[in-house]
Amino acid sequence: MLLDTRAMRHLTADDWRVLAAVEQGTKNHELVPTPLIEKLSRLKGGASGVHRSISTLAKNGLIGRTKDAKYDGYRLTYGGLDYLALHTHSSKKHIYSVGSRIGVGKESDIMIVADSTGAQLVLKIHRLGRISFRTVKTNRDYLRKNKTGSWQYLSRLAATKEFAFLSALHAEGFPVPAPIAHSRHTIVMALVDAPPLRQIASVPDPAALYAELVGLVLRLARHGLIHGDFNEFNVLLREDKTPPAASEEDDEDEPAVTLTPVLIDFPQMVSMDHANAEMYFDRDVACLKTFFSRRFRFVPTDPGPFFADAKKTVGRDGARRLDAALEASGFTKKMAKDLEAAIRTQEAEAAERGDVGGEEEDGSDYEDEEEDEEDIVEKQHEPVVIVVGGDKGSSTSGLLGNEQ
Ligand code: ADP
Ligand code: MG
Missing domain, CATH: 1.10.510.10 (Transferase(Phosphotransferase) domain 1)
Structure with missing residues (x-):
C-alpha cells in the first residue's frame, strides 16, 4: 500500500478529530463502533459531520472496516497511525516535510525528513508485527493469549523503548544520534551522515x-x-x-x-x-x-x-x-515482557528464513508469505510507504494545510 502524505494537506480539523477518536477507541475496541467514534470526536456538527469525515478517512485508507464484522465500526490502519504521528510531529514543529525512504528494516521504515529550517532529520517508523508471528510457539501463544499481539501496541512499545534509551545514551555522551521527538510508533532523531x-x-x-x-x-x-x-x-x-x-x-x-x-x-x-x-x-x-x-x-x-x-x-x-x-x-514490566516476546519471535523467524542482517533488499519477502487466517498480523498490517511526490517539489512544502 502506498500512502501519499499529500493527502494530509486536505484533511480538515474535523477529519483529524475523527481520526484521533478512532485511535482513542482502539484502546478498548479492536473495531471501534461508529457511535463511539461519534461520541469521542465531539464534533460540533454532530453525526453527519462525523460520517463525512469517516468517509474521507476511509477513502484515504486511514481507517478501515473489517469484512463480516458483527457491528458497524472502524479500525485504525497503519496509514492512519502514521498520519496521526506525523500530524503530531508537524504540529510540534519537529517535522515540516517528509522526503525519501532510506532504509527498510524488518521492523521499521527509515525516512529522511526535514524541519522548517530545512535541516534533515531521520524519522524511524516502527513496524513491529509486519512479519507475521508464525514460529516460536511459546512467544506467539503468549502474545495471542494476552491480546497484546497487535502491531499497533507492539510498534508503540518499540518506539517508546527506543526513544527512552536513545535519550539516556545521548545524555550520557554515547555516540548515538541526537533524539528529537517521539510520537506513537515513531521517533525523530538526528541524521547521521555515515554509512553502516x-x-x-x-x-x-x-x-x-x-x-x-x-x-x-x-x-x-x-x-x-x-x-x-x-x-x-x-x-x-x-x-x-x-x-x-x-x-x-x-x-x-x-x-x-x-x-x-x-x-x-x-x-x-x-x-x-x-x-x-x-x-x-x-x-x-x-x-x-x-x-x-x-x-x-x-x-x-x-x-x-x-x-x-x-x-x-x-x-x-x-x-x-x-x-x-x-x-x-x-x-511497565508487562510492556517490557510483551515487547520482548515480539522481538524474540521476529528474531527467530528471521533466523528461520536465514536472514542474519538487519535489512531486506526489497519488500518481496513480505508479499511471498502465505496468507494464514490465524496469523496475528493480518492484511491490514501491510507495510505502508510514505511517499512525498518529488516531481511537484512537495518535499519543500509542508505536510499540513491550514488545519494544524
Ligand atoms: P531496524 O530496527 O529496522 O534495523 P535501524 O534503526 O537499524 O532499523 O535503521 C535501519 C537502517 O537505516 C540503518 O541500518 C541505517 O542504514 C539507517 N539509519 C537508521 N537511523 C539512522 C540515522 N539516525 N542516521 C542515518 N541513517 C540511519
Ligand atoms: Mg537495525
Whole structure:
C-alpha cells in the first residue's frame, strides 16, 4: 500500500478529530463502533459531520472496516497511525516535510525528513508485527493469549523503548544520534551522515576500530546495558576530518580522517541483569568478531571480552545505570515482557528464513508469505510507504494545510 502524505494537506480539523477518536477507541475496541467514534470526536456538527469525515478517512485508507464484522465500526490502519504521528510531529514543529525512504528494516521504515529550517532529520517508523508471528510457539501463544499481539501496541512499545534509551545514551555522551521527538510508533532523531559498517569495504586500522567497538560494548555494560543487536547494520561509521596539526612534519595538506562509530537501533536492548544477559552479551561480541574476521580479515588475539568480567564493572567509577531508564519513563514490566516476546519471535523467524542482517533488499519477502487466517498480523498490517511526490517539489512544502 502506498500512502501519499499529500493527502494530509486536505484533511480538515474535523477529519483529524475523527481520526484521533478512532485511535482513542482502539484502546478498548479492536473495531471501534461508529457511535463511539461519534461520541469521542465531539464534533460540533454532530453525526453527519462525523460520517463525512469517516468517509474521507476511509477513502484515504486511514481507517478501515473489517469484512463480516458483527457491528458497524472502524479500525485504525497503519496509514492512519502514521498520519496521526506525523500530524503530531508537524504540529510540534519537529517535522515540516517528509522526503525519501532510506532504509527498510524488518521492523521499521527509515525516512529522511526535514524541519522548517530545512535541516534533515531521520524519522524511524516502527513496524513491529509486519512479519507475521508464525514460529516460536511459546512467544506467539503468549502474545495471542494476552491480546497484546497487535502491531499497533507492539510498534508503540518499540518506539517508546527506543526513544527512552536513545535519550539516556545521548545524555550520557554515547555516540548515538541526537533524539528529537517521539510520537506513537515513531521517533525523530538526528541524521547521521555515515554509512553502516556493512557498506565499508576496508578501513585503515581494523584493530583500532575493533578495539573501539569492543570499548563501546564494555561501556554499555558499565551502564548496565547490552545492545542486543550489535551488528554491522547498527553501527554507522562516520568520517570526521580534522585538519593536520601545524607541528606535523609531513607537508601534505590532507586532513586526518578519524572514523567514529555511531550506534543505532535500540528496541531490543537488555539489562545486564536480564536472565539471558550472558547469551546476549556473547552474541553481540561474536557478531562483531565474525564481521571483522570476514570483512577485514582481522582476528583479535584476545579471546574476550567475557560477560563475567563485564558484569563486575556494572556501575563502576560512578557509571549511572541506564537499564533503569526505561521503567523510569513509565514502561511497565508487562510492556517490557510483551515487547520482548515480539522481538524474540521476529528474531527467530528471521533466523528461520536465514536472514542474519538487519535489512531486506526489497519488500518481496513480505508479499511471498502465505496468507494464514490465524496469523496475528493480518492484511491490514501491510507495510505502508510514505511517499512525498518529488516531481511537484512537495518535499519543500509542508505536510499540513491550514488545519494544524
Ligand atoms: P531496524 O530496527 O529496522 O534495523 P535501524 O534503526 O537499524 O532499523 O535503521 C535501519 C537502517 O537505516 C540503518 O541500518 C541505517 O542504514 C539507517 N539509519 C537508521 N537511523 C539512522 C540515522 N539516525 N542516521 C542515518 N541513517 C540511519
Ligand atoms: Mg537495525
